[in-house]
Amino acid sequence: NAGVTQTPKFQVLKTGQSMTLQCAQDMNHEYMSWYRQDPGMGLRLIHYSVGAGITDQGEVPNGYNVSRSTTEDFPLRLLSAAPSQTSVYFCASRGVYGYTFGSGTRLTVV
Amino acid sequence: RKEVEQDPGPFNVPEGATVAFNCTYSNSASQSFFWYRQDCRKEPKLLMSVYSSGNEDGRFTAQLNRASQYISLLIRDSKLSDSATYLCAVRDQAGTALIFGKGTTLSVSS
Numbered sequence: 001n002a003g004v005t006q007t008p009k010f011q012v013l014k015t016g017q018s019m020t021l022q023c024a025q026d027m028n029h030e031y032m033s034w035y036r037q038d039p040g041m042g043l044r045l046i047h048y049s050v051g052a053g054i055t056d057q058g059e060v061p062n063g064y065n066v067s068r069s070t071t072e073d074f075p076l077r078l079l080s081a082a083p084s085q086t087s088v089y090f091c092a093s094r095g096v097y098g099y100t101f102g103s104g105t106r107l108t109v110v
Numbered sequence: 111r112k113e114v115e116q117d118p119g120p121f122n123v124p125e126g127a128t129v130a131f132n133c134t135y136s137n138s139a140s141q142s143f144f145w146y147r148q149d150c151r152k153e154p155k156l157l158m159s160v161y162s163s164g165n166e167d168g169r170f171t172a173q174l175n176r177a178s179q180y181i182s183l184l185i186r187d188s189k190l191s192d193s194a195t196y197l198c199a200v201r202d203q204a205g206t207a208l209i210f211g212k213g214t215t216l217s218v219s220s
Contacts, residue, residue: 099144101153
């Protein structure tokens with residue numbers, strides 16, 4: 001099925017661990033982005049990319065790295081996980097008909 | 111002032127009721143406007159784009175007032191299945207970021 005695929009769906013990390021959240025889309029969208037969603041805070045933009053090799057920071061980039069080596073993939077890396085990064089993470093890509101979101105990754109940092 | 115603001119609700123209405131949500135945005139140069147629907151523990155899904163002339167999709171009507179910098183969503187003949195959180199979203203001037211409000215929760219009861 002065409003769309004945005006995120007893995008894993010759930011993850012528990014210990015403080016200080018690193019990990020990569022995967023995001024892949026098969027719609028040939030140039031624009032991709034990462035959001036986090038926290039209770040009472042809404043969706044906040046972490047990083048985005050307008051094409052392979054081009055990334056930029058959003059509203060809350062600290063503690064996260066991204067890269068875009070291909071059109072299809074846009075992984076989000078947590079360098080040293082902190083409890084404040086406990087959240088639901090959504091990847092989204094944008095095409096002619098608007099944004100398509102992945103089903104999310106629920107991350108808990110203990 | 112947050113860029114996009116919504117009344118969080120909750121709005122509790124009976125089946126068949128008409129309910130309206132408003133959303134204000136702070137950047138007068140914003141380009142595009144959207145309403146998303148998000149079910150509990152799911153990803154946001156595009157409900158409708160909002161056009162300057164207003165637009166309708168079945169029981170849903172969206173309006174944009176650029177002078178007052180707000181968008182609205184009207185739901186007529188509410189159904190139980192309309193229970194969800196409704197997010198308004200505004201694309202920034204550069205077109206690189208989609209900024210969300212915190213969402214308005216709707217609960218439709220029988």
